[in-house]
Amino acid sequence: MEFFNHCCHSRHYFFEIRKCGIETCNICKPIRSDPETFFKLHNLPDPIPIINQEHYKQFEDVYGTETTEDFRPSLQKKGVDNKVTNDMGFSPNGQYAANTGTVIQCCECSKWRVLYCKRKLNTNENSLLNRFLDSIEYTCGDSFNHLIADGGNSNDVESDDVSDLFKHVKVNNKLNCNNSMEVSYYSCNLYEDLCFLCGINEREETESQEECYYYCSECSVGIKDKKKRKKKSFSGGSQSKRGRL
Ligand SMILES: [Zn+2]
Numbered sequence: 001m002e003f004f005n006h007c008c009h010s011r012h013y014f015f016e017i018r019k020c021g022i023e024t025c026n027i028c029k030p031i032r033s034d035p036e037t038f039f040k041l042h043n044l045p046d047p048i049p050i051i052n053q054e055h056y057k058q059f060e061d062v063y064g065t066e067t068t069e070d071f072r073p074s075l076q077k078k079g080v081d082n083k084v085t086n087d088m089g090f091s092p093n094g095q096y097a098a099n100t101g102t103v104i105q106c107c108e109c110s111k112w113r114v115l116y117c118k119r120k121l122n123t124n125e126n127s128l129l130n131r132f133l134d135s136i137e138y139t140c141g142d143s144f145n146h147l148i149a150d151g152g153n154s155n156d157v158e159s160d161d162v163s164d165l166f167k168h169v170k171v172n173n174k175l176n177c178n179n180s181m182e183v184s185y186y187s188c189n190l191y192e193d194l195c196f197l198c199g200i201n202e203r204e205e206t207e208s209q210e211e212c213y214y215y216c217s218e219c220s221v222g223i224k225d226k227k228k229r230k231k232k233s234f235s236g237g238s239q240s241k242r243g244r245l
C-alpha cells in the first residue's frame with residue numbers, strides 16, 4: 001500500500017507507476033533515465049471538458065495540470081431522466097436500425113448500441129461507416145454530431161464524407177451505460193439474441209424464444225417484469241457489428 005500510495009496513479013482508463021525521483025527514497029528505486037527528461041514527464045491527464053461545450057480539452061492543454069476523474073464520460077449522468085432528449089432528430093425504430101445494419105459496442109459496458117438512418121445506406125456509405133467505426137472507441141452517450149462540419153469544406157475528402165454521413169446516421173446518445181439494450185436492436189432482426197439487460201450473455205439456440213426479451217440467468221434474478229417483445233419484422237441490410245471483440 002505504501003508503494004501504491006507513493007508512486008502509483010490508478011484510473012479507470014489507465015494505471016501508471018512513476019518513481020518519485022528522489023535519490024534517497026526507500027520506497028521506489030532511483031531513476032535510470034536522464035533526470036532532465038524525467039522531470040519533464042507528467043502523469044497522464046484525465047478528460048476535462050471545455051466549459052459550456054460538449055468537447056474535451058486538448059491533451060496539450062491539460063498535460064501537466066492536476067486533474068480528476070470527475071468528468072469521465074461514463075460517470076456523466078446523461079439521460080437519466082426522461083426529460084433529456086436525444087440529438088437524433090427522429091425516433092429510433094427497427095426499420096431505421098435495419099437501414100444501417102450496424103451496431104457499435106460500448107467500450108465500457110460492452111453493450112451494442114444501434115446506428116440509425118431514415119433511409120437505407122448504399123454500399124459506399126456502409127463501408128465508410130464501418131471504416132470509421134473501426135477507428136474509434138465508443139462509449140454510451142457519445143453522439144457523432146460533432147463530426148458534422150458547419151459548412152465550409154475541409155481539404156480532407158474522407159472527413160467531408162464522414163461529416164455528410166453523420167448528417168443522416170445517428171446513435172441514441174440519450175442512453176448511458178446503465179440503460180438496457182435498445183428494442184430496435186431486436187426488432188430489426190439482424191443480430192444475435194443477447195440478454196436485454198446486460199447485453200452480454202447470448203440466448204442459447206436450445207432455449208425457446210419467449211414472448212419476453214431474453215434475460216440471462218444472472219440478470220433474471222430479481223426481475224419481476226420482463227419486457228415483452230413486439231412482433232414485427234423488417235427486411236434489413238447486411239449486419240455488421242463494430243467494437244471491441
Ligand atoms: Zn520514491
Ligand SMILES: [Zn+2]
Nearest residue numbers: 106109140177
Ligand atoms: Zn456503455
Ligand SMILES: [Zn+2]
Nearest residue numbers: 195198216219
Ligand atoms: Zn444479462
